[in-house]
Amino acid sequence: MLQAKAYPYVLKFKRPGGTSRGVLTEKESWMLEVWDTENPEVVGVGECGILRGLSADDRGGYEEKVKEVAQRIHEPLADLYEALREWPSIQFGLEMSLRDLELGGKHVFYPGAFTEGKMGIPINGLIWMGTQDFMLEQIEAKLAQGFSCLKMKIGAIDFEKELECLEFIRQQKSKQEIELRVDANGAFTPENALEKLTALAQFDLHSIEQPIKAGQPEAMRELCAKTPLPIALDEELIGVFQAEEKGKLLDEIQPQYVIFKPSFIGGFKGTQEWIDAANARNMGWWITSALESNVGLNAIAQYTATLGVEMPQGLGTGGLFTNNIDRPLEIQNGQLFYKA
Numbered sequence: 364m365l366q367a368k369a370y371p372y373v374l375k376f377k378r379p380g381g382t383s384r385g386v387l388t389e390k391e392s393w394m395l396e397v398w399d400t401e402n403p404e405v406v407g408v409g410e411c412g413i414l415r416g417l418s419a420d421d422r423g424g425y426e427e428k429v430k431e432v433a434q435r436i437h438e439p440l441a442d443l444y445e446a447l448r449e450w451p452s453i454q455f456g457l458e459m460s461l462r463d464l465e466l467g468g469k470h471v472f473y474p475g476a477f478t479e480g481k482m483g484i485p486i487n488g489l490i491w492m493g494t495q496d497f498m499l500e501q502i503e504a505k506l507a508q509g510f511s512c513l514k515m516k517i518g519a520i521d522f523e524k525e526l527e528c529l530e531f532i533r534q535q536k537s538k539q540e541i542e543l544r545v546d547a548n549g550a551f552t553p554e555n556a557l558e559k560l561t562a563l564a565q566f567d568l569h570s571i572e573q574p575i576k577a578g579q580p581e582a583m584r585e586l587c588a589k590t591p592l593p594i595a596l597d598e599e600l601i602g603v604f605q606a607e608e609k610g611k612l613l614d615e616i617q618p619q620y621v622i623f624k625p626s627f628i629g630g631f632k633g634t635q636e637w638i639d640a641a642n643a644r645n646m647g648w649w650i651t652s653a654l655e656s657n658v659g660l661n662a663i664a665q666y667t668a669t670l671g672v673e674m675p676q677g678l679g680t681g682g683l684f685t686n687n688i689d690r691p692l693e694i695q696n697g698q699l700f701y702k703a
Contacts, residue, residue, distance in 0.1 A: 367397040367436040369429040374656055374684040380491050390654045391415065393429045397436055397460040407464025410659035411456030412626040419602040419627065420450040429453055448604045455630030459662045470661060470690060477668030483698030484668055485675040487512040487544060492519040498528050506535060509696035512542040512675035518550025522559065529566040538567035542675065549576035549598060556586055564591040570620055573597040584616045595620035601627050606636045613644055621646055624653040631666050651677030657690035664692065664699055
């Protein structure tokens with residue numbers, strides 16, 4: 364008989380992480396451990412990673428819901444998963460823990476070339492918002508570490524200074540040498556977004572994530588139609604739970620790219636629904652972690668490695684925390700490896 368327990372785990376940032384929604388100093392997660400009473404030494408571990416103010420399931424009753432799942436762990440997975448459809452981060456923690464248990468509790472979710480250490484996943488180097496000097500310091504460090512794709516958070520400091528940072532990168536490296544992505548986290552308005560996108564486009568950017576706040580589909584559709592710079596939907600996907608609604612959203616907005624955070628969209632199963640919808644419409648996509656600990660990042664990376672991805676993914680967040688949980692993940696020359 365299956366049993367489970369859930370407990371909180373608060374991750375502490377090594378240094379504050381700046382976004383357009385504020386500065387992060389810690390990140391809340393819940394760990395879900397599952398075992399069979401007939402073989403209690405084999406334990407599956409999953410992470411329910413929530414970002415306050417952003418996750419669809421950031422609402423009252425979260426702690427109670429995680430603990431309820433632990434109590435109902437013996438129920439059929441399909442029923443339990445469906446009951447959690449509007450609690451996507453808990454869905455993911457449940458799915459992760461049971462898959463880990465099924466495969467022996469060794470934190471290997473998708474055995475293959477990645478978990479055998481035979482292949483890496485290309486990832487972007489993340490540049491956090493902050494003072495211009497801090498951002499330039501990060502940029503130089505990522506270039507020195509061999510990254511071929513950088514993602515810069517914008518929208519929190521003076522826009523002209525952000526443009527200067529991008530100009531600095533382009534003075535060092537051409538678009539053939541470095542792919543540049545920016546993430547506005549909804550910082551622009553429908554009125555000024557096109558002007559800002561035009562200013563950004565001069566630096567040969569790959570794409571911009573979520574230029575305006577989610578929940579403005581008509582304005583976003585118009586922006587995607589007129590933009591000089593490819594747009595990637597990110598926060599726009601949060602709270603869209605049914606497969607049919609996912610397709611409708613993509614049809615309505617017609618973005619150039621879509622970004623999938625498994626903790627936000629229902630784990631492996633929810634992510635696959637989005638991938639299928641994007642592929643059916645010939646839309647580009649990539650997968651990004653949502654500041655999980657290495658527990659969640661490890662599972663996301665292994666899943667991503669099965670998808671045949673070639674463009675850089677957003678899986679470079681493993682080194683952000685002082686109290687991260689050990690998993691055999693390592694970044695080398697802009698790629699994420701599993702050290703088998």
